[in-house]
Amino acid sequence: MNSLLEQFLSEARDFLQGIGEKLMQLESDPTSHELMVELFRFVHTLKGNSGLFDFPEMTRVLHASEDLMDAVRNGRVNYSQKLADQLLDAMDFVGMLMDEIEATEKISNKHAAPAAELTKALRNLLTASEAGSESSEIDDILNEITQTQVAENSIDWESLPTLNLPEDIAEQLHAHSLRGDSVFWVEYTPEADSFFKGEDPFYLIRQVPDTEWRNVVLNSTVENLAEMDVFNSVASYQVLTHAPAEELEDLFRYIPDEHRRIEIPALAFVKPSGNTDEHAVDEDFIANVFALFDKGETEEVTRTINTMLELSAPDLWSSSALRWVLRLIEREPENKAAQRALLESLRTLQSPDWSELKPVETVTTIATAPPVRNAVVSTSNGSNSVVDEKMQYFNEVINAQREILNLSGFNEGRLKSVGASLICCYKSIGRSQDVDSLELAIKNALAENSPTLLLKWLEHSLENAPELVVAEKIPAPVNNLAMQNDVKFGRRAEDAAGRKADEPNAVTASKTLKVDQEKIDRLMNLIGEMVVAKNALPYLAARAETVFGVRDLSREIKAQYAVINRVAEEMQDTIMQVRMLPVSFIFQRFPRMVRDISRKLGKEVDLVLEGESTEADKNIIEALSDPLIHIVRNSLDHGLEQPDVRIAAGKNGTGKLLIRASQESDRVLIEIIDDGKGINPEVIKHKAYEKGLIDEATLERISDQDAVNLVFAAGFSTADVISDLSGRGVGMDVVRSAVEKVNGTVGIESEVGKGTRLYLSLPLSMAVTNVMIIQSNKQIFGVPMDMVVETVRVPRSQIQSIKQKQTTVLRGRIVPLLPLNDLLASNMPQLPNENDEFATLIVRVHGEHVGILVDDFRETVDIILKPMTGILGGLGGYSGAALLGDGSVLMVLNPRELM
Amino acid sequence: MAIEFKKSLAVFTEFVSVEEAEGLLEWLLKNPKGKINLADCTHIHASSLQVLMAFKPTIVHEPKDADLAIWLKAALAS
Numbered sequence: 001m002n003s004l005l006e007q008f009l010s011e012a013r014d015f016l017q018g019i020g021e022k023l024m025q026l027e028s029d030p031t032s033h034e035l036m037v038e039l040f041r042f043v044h045t046l047k048g049n050s051g052l053f054d055f056p057e058m059t060r061v062l063h064a065s066e067d068l069m070d071a072v073r074n075g076r077v078n079y080s081q082k083l084a085d086q087l088l089d090a091m092d093f094v095g096m097l098m099d100e101i102e103a104t105e106k107i108s109n110k111h112a113a114p115a116a117e118l119t120k121a122l123r124n125l126l127t128a129s130e131a132g133s134e135s136s137e138i139d140d141i142l143n144e145i146t147q148t149q150v151a152e153n154s155i156d157w158e159s160l161p162t163l164n165l166p167e168d169i170a171e172q173l174h175a176h177s178l179r180g181d182s183v184f185w186v187e188y189t190p191e192a193d194s195f196f197k198g199e200d201p202f203y204l205i206r207q208v209p210d211t212e213w214r215n216v217v218l219n220s221t222v223e224n225l226a227e228m229d230v231f232n233s234v235a236s237y238q239v240l241t242h243a244p245a246e247e248l249e250d251l252f253r254y255i256p257d258e259h260r261r262i263e264i265p266a267l268a269f270v271k272p273s274g275n276t277d278e279h280a281v282d283e284d285f286i287a288n289v290f291a292l293f294d295k296g297e298t299e300e301v302t303r304t305i306n307t308m309l310e311l312s313a314p315d316l317w318s319s320s321a322l323r324w325v326l327r328l329i330e331r332e333p334e335n336k337a338a339q340r341a342l343l344e345s346l347r348t349l350q351s352p353d354w355s356e357l358k359p360v361e362t363v364t365t366i367a368t369a370p371p372v373r374n375a376v377v378s379t380s381n382g383s384n385s386v387v388d389e390k391m392q393y394f395n396e397v398i399n400a401q402r403e404i405l406n407l408s409g410f411n412e413g414r415l416k417s418v419g420a421s422l423i424c425c426y427k428s429i430g431r432s433q434d435v436d437s438l439e440l441a442i443k444n445a446l447a448e449n450s451p452t453l454l455l456k457w458l459e460h461s462l463e464n465a466p467e468l469v470v471a472e473k474i475p476a477p478v479n480n481l482a483m484q485n486d487v488k489f490g491r492r493a494e495d496a497a498g499r500k501a502d503e504p505n506a507v508t509a510s511k512t513l514k515v516d517q518e519k520i521d522r523l524m525n526l527i528g529e530m531v532v533a534k535n536a537l538p539y540l541a542a543r544a545e546t547v548f549g550v551r552d553l554s555r556e557i558k559a560q561y562a563v564i565n566r567v568a569e570e571m572q573d574t575i576m577q578v579r580m581l582p583v584s585f586i587f588q589r590f591p592r593m594v595r596d597i598s599r600k601l602g603k604e605v606d607l608v609l610e611g612e613s614t615e616a617d618k619n620i621i622e623a624l625s626d627p628l629i630h631i632v633r634n635s636l637d638h639g640l641e642q643p644d645v646r647i648a649a650g651k652n653g654t655g656k657l658l659i660r661a662s663q664e665s666d667r668v669l670i671e672i673i674d675d676g677k678g679i680n681p682e683v684i685k686h687k688a689y690e691k692g693l694i695d696e697a698t699l700e701r702i703s704d705q706d707a708v709n710l711v712f713a714a715g716f717s718t719a720d721v722i723s724d725l726s727g728r729g730v731g732m733d734v735v736r737s738a739v740e741k742v743n744g745t746v747g748i749e750s751e752v753g754k755g756t757r758l759y760l761s762l763p764l765s766m767a768v769t770n771v772m773i774i775q776s777n778k779q780i781f782g783v784p785m786d787m788v789v790e791t792v793r794v795p796r797s798q799i800q801s802i803k804q805k806q807t808t809v810l811r812g813r814i815v816p817l818l819p820l821n822d823l824l825a826s827n828m829p830q831l832p833n834e835n836d837e838f839a840t841l842i843v844r845v846h847g848e849h850v851g852i853l854v855d856d857f858r859e860t861v862d863i864i865l866k867p868m869t870g871i872l873g874g875l876g877g878y879s880g881a882a883l884l885g886d887g888s889v890l891m892v893l894n895p896r897e898l899m
Numbered sequence: 900m901a902i903e904f905k906k907s908l909a910v911f912t913e914f915v916s917v918e919e920a921e922g923l924l925e926w927l928l929k930n931p932k933g934k935i936n937l938a939d940c941t942h943i944h945a946s947s948l949q950v951l952m953a954f955k956p957t958i959v960h961e962p963k964d965a966d967l968a969i970w971l972k973a974a975l976a977s
Contacts, residue, residue: 214970
C-alpha cells in the first residue's frame with residue numbers, strides 16, 4: 001500500500017471518529033453553530049482527501065454528506081435526529097469501505113448501488129427539509145427504499161422504454177433473455193458540460209460489451225446550425241446489451257446519475273412489426289388456428305402457420321406476428337397465454353399488451369435465475385403456485401428483517417426501515433389485519449430504543465399463522481434470495497462476520513499508533529540523559545582504580561557499563577526509528593508542483609523520483625522541505641529550457657528532472673539533477689561583480705567551480721526579471737543556511753549545456769552527536785567528529801610563517817594552522833608536548849582542510865547536543881553545549897563559524 | 900490533424916478528438932454539401948459525432964471499423 005493511501009486511511013479514521021463525536025455532541029446541543037461548522041469542516045476535508053484516490057463510491061457519499069452539512073451550517077436545513085442517523089449511516093458505510101480498502105486496496109463495484117442509495121437518501125433529506133415538510137417526506141423515502149427493495153423482482157411495464165427493433169435483433173435478444181442472460185436497456189445522457197471534464201460519452205458507450213442494438217439521439221434539435229455549441233453535450237446514447245450487470249455497473253460507476261439501466265423481460269421483445277395496410281390473414285384462418293390451438297395440437301398449429309407464411313409477403317405485420325408465434329411455441333412452449341395473446345393480435349394488428357399477462361410474466365422473469373423456470377406458467381393451475389412463490393419470498397423478506405433486528409447495536413433508522421418493510425410484506429399477502437398491531441409494536445420498539453419488542457411481535461405472529469412458514473421448506477431459491485437480502489440489508493453485519501471468520505484475532509483497529517510528538521521528544525531527552533548517565537560509569541571505574549585502588553571493582557563496573565551501553569544504544573536506535581520519516585513525505589508533493597510550474601512556464605518536464613523510501617529524522621525531513629522546493633523551482637525556472645530551445649540544442653524537447661535520495665553511511669544524500677542549460681560561470685562572475693559580491697581581483701582569478709558556488713552567496717540572483725517563481729535573490733543562500741542549520745551541506749556542480757547537479761547531504765539524525773574532546777587553555781571543548789579529518793602532531797620546526805599566518809605542509813598540501821586560543825581570543829600560546837609537537841586537529845571547512853592547533857586531544861564521546869538559548873544563543877562560535885558523564889558542561893565548537 | 904479538409908471532402912483518420920469538433924463545424928457551415936470519408940476512422944469524439952448528427956452530411960465511405968460503422972449508421976439514420 002502506498003504511504004499516501006496509508007496516511008489517508010489513518011487520517012480518515014480519525015475524521016470518522018471526529019464526525020461521530022460531533023454528531024453525538026450535537027445531539028445534546030442541537031443549536032450549537034460552532035459544532036456544526038466543525039462538523040462540516042470534518043466532512044469537507046474527508047471528502048477532499050478521498051478525492052485524491054480512485055474511490056468514486058466513497059467520494060460520492062461524502063459529497064452528499066458535505067452538501068447536507070453545508071445546508072445545516074447555513075441554517076437552510078434544521079438539524080434533526082433523522083439527519084444525524086442518516087449521516088451516521090453514511091459514515092458507517094464509508095468506514096466499511098475503508099476496511100475494504102485496507103484489506104484489498106480497492107472498492108468492489110458491488111458497493112455502487114448502496115452508495116447511490118445513500119447518496120439519494122442524503123440528497124432527499126436536503127430537498128425534503130428545504131421544502132419544509134421534513135419528517136413525513138423522510139418516512140416516504142424510507143418507505144420508498146424498502147419498497148423498491150422488496151418489489152425489485154416484479155416488472156414495471158410502464159417504465160420500460162418503447163422498443164422499435166428490427167425483428168432479427170429482437171429475436172436474438174428474446175433468445176438471450178430466455179436463455180437466462182439478462183438483457184439490459186442502458187440509456188446514457190451525459191451532462192451538458194461533460195466534454196469539459198474530459199469525458200467522451202461516445203467512447204464510453206462503445207465500451208459496453210455484447211451490444212445488440214444501439215442508437216444515438218440528439219435531445220434537442222439544433223435550430224440554428226451556425227450557433228451550435230460543439231462543446232455542449234446534447235445527445236443521448238442507448239444500447240441493448242446482454243452483458244452481465246456487474247460489467248455494466250463497473251463501466252458506469254463514475255456516472256450513476258447520468259445513466260439508466262433497465263432489465264428488459266423476454267416478452268417485451270415480442271413485438272411484431274411490418275406493413276399493416278394489407279390483411280394477409282382472414283378471420284377463417286385465425287379461427288382455424290385457434291381451434292387447433294385450443295385442442296393443444298401444437299404440431300398442427302405450426303404446420304398451418306408455416307403454410308400461411310409461405311403464402312404471404314414476409315414484410316407484412318401479420319407475417320411478423322406469425323413468425324413470433326412460431327418462436328414462442330418453440331422457445332416457450334408452456335407459455336400458452338402469451339401465444340394466445342399473440343394470435344389474438346392478428347385480429348387487431350396491434351401488438352399484445354404484455355402487462356396484462358403480468359402474473360405469468362412475473363414468474364417467468366424471476367425464473368431467469370437458473371433453476372425454477374418450469375414452475376408456474378399455465379393459467380389453469382398457476383394461481384396456487386403463484387401464491388406459494390409469493391409466500392416463499394414473503395418468508396425470505398421476513399427472515400432477512402429478523403436477522404437485521406438481531407444485529408447488535410440499536411439504530412433508529414434501521415428499525416424504521418425494518419418496520420416499513422414488514423408493513424409492506426404483510427399488506428402484500430393480504431394480512432392487513434396484522435398491520436395495526438405491527439405498527440404499534442414498531443412504535444413501542446422505537447420508544448424503548450430496542451428492537452426486542454418488534455422481534456417478539458414477529459415471532460408471535462409467525463407462531464400464530466403456521467401457513468406463513470410453509471415455504472421455509474423449499475431450500476434452493478431461499479438461499480439465493482437470502483443472500484441477496486444480506487447484501488442489501490445486512491451488509492455491515494455480513495462484512496464484520498466474514499472478517500471475523502477469516503481471521504479470528506483480527507480487530508479492525510488500525511495498527512498504527514498516533515503519538516503526540518512531545519512524548520517522543522521527551523523519550524528522546526530521557527534517553528539522552530541516560531546516555532550521559534551511562535557515560536559516567538567509565539569515570540567511576542577510573543576513580544575506583546586510581547583513587548581507591550580497587551582494580552576488581554573497576555573491572556566489574558566496566559563490564560556492567562558494557563551491558564548498559566548496549567541496551568542504551570539499542571534503545572536510542574529504536575527511538576530514532578520512531579522519529580524516522582521516509583523522504584517520500586516531502587517528495588510526494590513534487591509531481592503536482594512540477595506539473596503546475598512547468599505548465600505555467602510552457603516547459604515540458606519529465607520528473608523522476610528515486611529512493612523515496614530513504615528515511616531520516618523527522619526534523620531533518622521537515623527542515624529539508626523548503627530548501628528542496630526552492631531548488632526544484634530554480635531548476636524549472638532557470639535550469640530547464642523551453643522545448644524549442646532544447647530541440648535547437650539537439651536535446652529531447654522534454655526536460656528531465658531527477659530527484660534522488662540515498663543513504664550514505666550516516667547521512668542522507670539528496671540530489672536534484674536536471675539536464676537543462678547548466679550554469680555559465682562567466683555570467684555568474686559578472687553578475688556577482690555587478691552586485692558587488694566580489695572585487696575585480698577575484699573576478700579575474702576565480703575558478704569556474706568557485707564561480708558556480710557564488711550562487712549560494714547572499715543577495716545573488718541571475719534573473720533579470722523577478723518572476724513569481726524566483727529571482728528575488730534570496731534563493732540559494734536561504735537554502736544553504738537552512739541546510740547548514742541541521743548540520744547539512746549543500747553543493748552544486750554544473751556543466752554548461754549539459755545540466756546541473758545540486759546535492760544536499762544531511763545527517764540521518766540530529767539527536768546524538770559524536771564529538772571529539774580537545775583541551776586548550778586548560779579548558780575542554782568538543783568538535784563534531786564529522787568535521788574532523790584527522791589529528792596529527794606537528795613539530796614546531798615544520799611550522800612556517802607566511803606573512804602573519806602559520807602554515808605547514810601535510811602530505812604535500814599546504815595547510816593553514818590556526819591556534820584555537822587565538823580563535824577564542826584568549827591571549828595564551830598553545831602548549832606543545834614534551835617533544836615540542838603541537839596537537840593539530842585537521843578539520844574540513846567548506847571543502848578545505850584547515851589545521852586547528854590545540855593543547856591536547858582527549859577521547860571522543862556521544863553527546864546530546866543542546867543548542868544554546870537565550871543570550872548565549874547569539875554566540876556564533878559554538879554549535880551548542882552538552883552535559884558530560886562527570887557532570888561537567890562541554891562546549892561544542894562550530895569551526896565553520898569560528899573562522 | 901485527424902481530419903483533413905479538402906475542397907468538398909473531409910477525410911477522417913484514426914481517432915478524431917474533441918479538438919476537431921470546432922473545425923468540423925466551421926467546415927460544414929462553409930461547405931454545406933461537403934462529403935465525409937470515414938474509411939480510416941476508428942473513433943469520433945462525441946462532440947464531432949453531434950456535429951455530424953446535426954448536419955447529416957453525405958458519407959462517401961463508411962468506416963472500415965465495423966463497430967463504428969454500425970454506431971454511425973444508427974446515429975445518422977434517426
